[in-house]
Amino acid sequence: MLKDGKNAQAFPEFGPERRGAPVRSYLRIDDQPILLRTPVTAPDTVVVMDATLLERRDTVLGIKPGGLLLVNAPERPPVVVSVPVRMAWVDAMRISASLFGKQIPNTAMLGAWCRVDGIVGQAAIEAAIREWFPAKHAEKNIEAARRAWDAVEVAELEASSASDTAKGSSAFAFLDDYPIIATAFPGEGGAGRTGSWRISDPVVDAQRCVRCGRCVTACPEGVVAMTEDGVTIDLTYCKGCGICAVECPVQAIRSGEVGA
Amino acid sequence: MATRETPFVMPGNSSCAGCGAVLIARLVTEAIGPNQIMVIPACCMGAVATSFPKATFNVPVLRTAFASTASFLTGLEASAKAKGQDVTLVGFAGDGATVDIGLAALSGAIERGHSFVYVCYDNEGYMNTGFQRSGSTPRGAQTSTTPGGVLSRYKTEVRKDIAKIVAAHGIPYLATASPAYPADLRRKVERAVAVKGPAFLHIMSPCPLGWGFPSAQSVQLARTAVESGLWKLYELDHGVLRLSLAPKKRKAVREFFAPQSRFAHLTNDVYEGLQAEVDGEWATIEKEGFSLRCETARA
Ligand SMILES: Cc1ncc(C[n+]2csc(CCOP(=O)(O)OP(=O)(O)O)c2C)c(N)n1
Ligand code: SF4
Ligand code: SF4
Ligand code: SF4
Ligand SMILES: [Mg+2]
Numbered sequence: 001m002l003k004d005g006k007n008a009q010a011f012p013e014f015g016p017e018r019r020g021a022p023v024r025s026y027l028r029i030d031d032q033p034i035l036l037r038t039p040v041t042a043p044d045t046v047v048v049m050d051a052t053l054l055e056r057r058d059t060v061l062g063i064k065p066g067g068l069l070l071v072n073a074p075e076r077p078p079v080v081v082s083v084p085v086r087m088a089w090v091d092a093m094r095i096s097a098s099l100f101g102k103q104i105p106n107t108a109m110l111g112a113w114c115r116v117d118g119i120v121g122q123a124a125i126e127a128a129i130r131e132w133f134p135a136k137h138a139e140k141n142i143e144a145a146r147r148a149w150d151a152v153e154v155a156e157l158e159a160s161s162a163s164d165t166a167k168g169s170s171a172f173a174f175l176d177d178y179p180i181i182a183t184a185f186p187g188e189g190g191a192g193r194t195g196s197w198r199i200s201d202p203v204v205d206a207q208r209c210v211r212c213g214r215c216v217t218a219c220p221e222g223v224v225a226m227t228e229d230g231v232t233i234d235l236t237y238c239k240g241c242g243i244c245a246v247e248c249p250v251q252a253i254r255s256g257e258v259g260a
Numbered sequence: 261m262a263t264r265e266t267p268f269v270m271p272g273n274s275s276c277a278g279c280g281a282v283l284i285a286r287l288v289t290e291a292i293g294p295n296q297i298m299v300i301p302a303c304c305m306g307a308v309a310t311s312f313p314k315a316t317f318n319v320p321v322l323r324t325a326f327a328s329t330a331s332f333l334t335g336l337e338a339s340a341k342a343k344g345q346d347v348t349l350v351g352f353a354g355d356g357a358t359v360d361i362g363l364a365a366l367s368g369a370i371e372r373g374h375s376f377v378y379v380c381y382d383n384e385g386y387m388n389t390g391f392q393r394s395g396s397t398p399r400g401a402q403t404s405t406t407p408g409g410v411l412s413r414y415k416t417e418v419r420k421d422i423a424k425i426v427a428a429h430g431i432p433y434l435a436t437a438s439p440a441y442p443a444d445l446r447r448k449v450e451r452a453v454a455v456k457g458p459a460f461l462h463i464m465s466p467c468p469l470g471w472g473f474p475s476a477q478s479v480q481l482a483r484t485a486v487e488s489g490l491w492k493l494y495e496l497d498h499g500v501l502r503l504s505l506a507p508k509k510r511k512a513v514r515e516f517f518a519p520q521s522r523f524a525h526l527t528n529d530v531y532e533g534l535q536a537e538v539d540g541e542w543a544t545i546e547k548e549g550f551s552l553r554c555e556t557a558r559a
Pocket of ligand 2: 218220222239240
């Protein structure tokens with residue numbers, strides 16, 4: 001932004017600073033100096049770094065009619081909005097996994113946003129990446145941005161019917177479902193389907209497995225179970241940490257390609 | 261409430277992949293069973309406990325302010341007594357919440373003799389807010405507030421030994437544990453539940469993000485800490501001190517430090533010094549038996 005002669009302001013909302021925790025942060029861009037210091041409540045653009053966040057109704061809340069919704073998703077995500085928006089999506093996870101071997105979709109998302117929003121030029125983005133990253137990482141990140149620039153897809157999205165969106169009309173509307181405020185009830189998938197975090201899948205070799213149960217005890221998520229048929233892993237939530245493979249005394253678990 | 265069919269820790273929670281703390285939370289809650297109330301202050305596990313409107317732990321949880329875990333346990337005990345309810349009260353708190361900001365409340369609650377199990381999962385820093393140093397961060401570690409470089413020499417201060425501080429209260433039951441030794445951990449949790457009065461568990465909690473190592477090695481690293489003689493597994497049961505495990509052939513301490521980016525700057529000299537310290541401690545243990553006087557180097 002600054003490279004294109006604009007004023008910019010970026011800040012996160014107070015909250016956990018860990019991988020996996022949902023984080024919300026804001027960006028304002030203007031030709032004039034920005035004096036406002038409050039969160040953005042009616043954004044022109046919403047960038048969603050993890051498609052599972054779309055299950056929270058407050059994620060796209062407040063977006064302006066005709067605004068832009070950019071989602072990190074392998075395919076067109078199912079989205080319910082109360083106003084018509086332009087939706088774009090790109091598989092930034094795959095781009096980052098293939099380039100970095102890790103899930104750091106940020107620069108890919110930047111490239112996609114640059115293309116579909118058009119506020120900032122591609123040259124300015126690439127110059128900023130070169131300035132921010134040490135030389136050995138810069139080129140790969142620019143490549144990530146370019147691949148996303150090429151791959152991003154766009155569709156116009158109609159407003160959904162009133163009944164679908166009624167509950168999304170206020171950030172706290174979902175509280176209607178709960179009798180007491182500030183009480184949460186046990187449920188799986190509080191952070192979404194965390195299986196999407198994996199960059200490799202644990203694959204069990206049933207022939208080799210001696211049914212010692214160590215993987216069941218060592219899995220932090222508790223998603224490994226011992227059944228009559230042997231060891232099974234719930235891939236909906238397995239985060240792919242790889243502990244089970246390291247702990248198996250007979251190397252019956254290996255890490256394989258995601259979804260293979 | 262949790263049963264055999266529904267897990268104590270719900271999958272799909274917000275802990276990082278390979279988090280030692282959530283593994284400890286699962287092992288501890290499973291060992292205690294459904295009849296428990298957890299008290300969790302601000303810390304990673306506090307954040308993991310709720311992704312509103314969903315909760316992660318399948319037992320009642322009270323989330324408290326950073327300093328107040330032991331105060332809440334005190335109040336809950338009074339309330340359970342008044343209601344004639346027999347329930348295990350479990351404090352589950354990070355090192356920052358225990359050795360730093362919550363220490364006064366913890367000290368008071370132990371001294372007054374309330375009945376609870378206090379678990380400190382020690383990831384050696386303020387991880388939830390971005391890996392700042394705590395009183396339990398070992399000497400030499402790089403954190404975001406002890407970054408190293410021209411003006412900072414990483415963490416220069418010696419870590420507080422919370423287990424010894426707690427032991428000085430004459431607590432009925434105290435133990436150290438590790439997620440790499442789940443059977444030992446489970447036995448200690450069961451003992452902590454059974455004793456009357458306060459019980460304290462100090463559990464090493466590897467943190468792939470804050471310590472900088474691949475998530476797959478979390479449990480392995482906790483095991484190496486024990487096998488190298490750095491993290492001692494012991495218990496103090498009504499004044500009787502017992503070492504739970506004495507590694508027969510100790511691994512080099514380097515094997516614990518080297519995989520972690522927070523120790524990437526350690527030089528051979530430092531390693532030699534640390535190895536000599538740990539060797540010295542174990543020589544004393546072998547000669548005089550284990551006592552809480554044996555210095556814990558842990559970097
Ligand atoms: C009084 C107060 N100060 C600061 C904070 C911000 N804060 C929340 S969690 C946290 C770090 C907790 O560290 P620790 O207890 O070691 O748990 P961890 O996050 O490492 O699991 C801090 C500083 C707070 N919530 N309350
Ligand atoms: S990879 Fe990690 S989360 Fe997945 S099953 Fe293995 S231990 Fe559990
Ligand atoms: S640790 Fe390995 S051998 Fe043991 S049950 Fe799991 S897969 Fe089977
Ligand atoms: S930052 Fe460390 S302790 Fe906190 S959730 Fe992540 S791995 Fe666990
Ligand atoms: Mg901590």
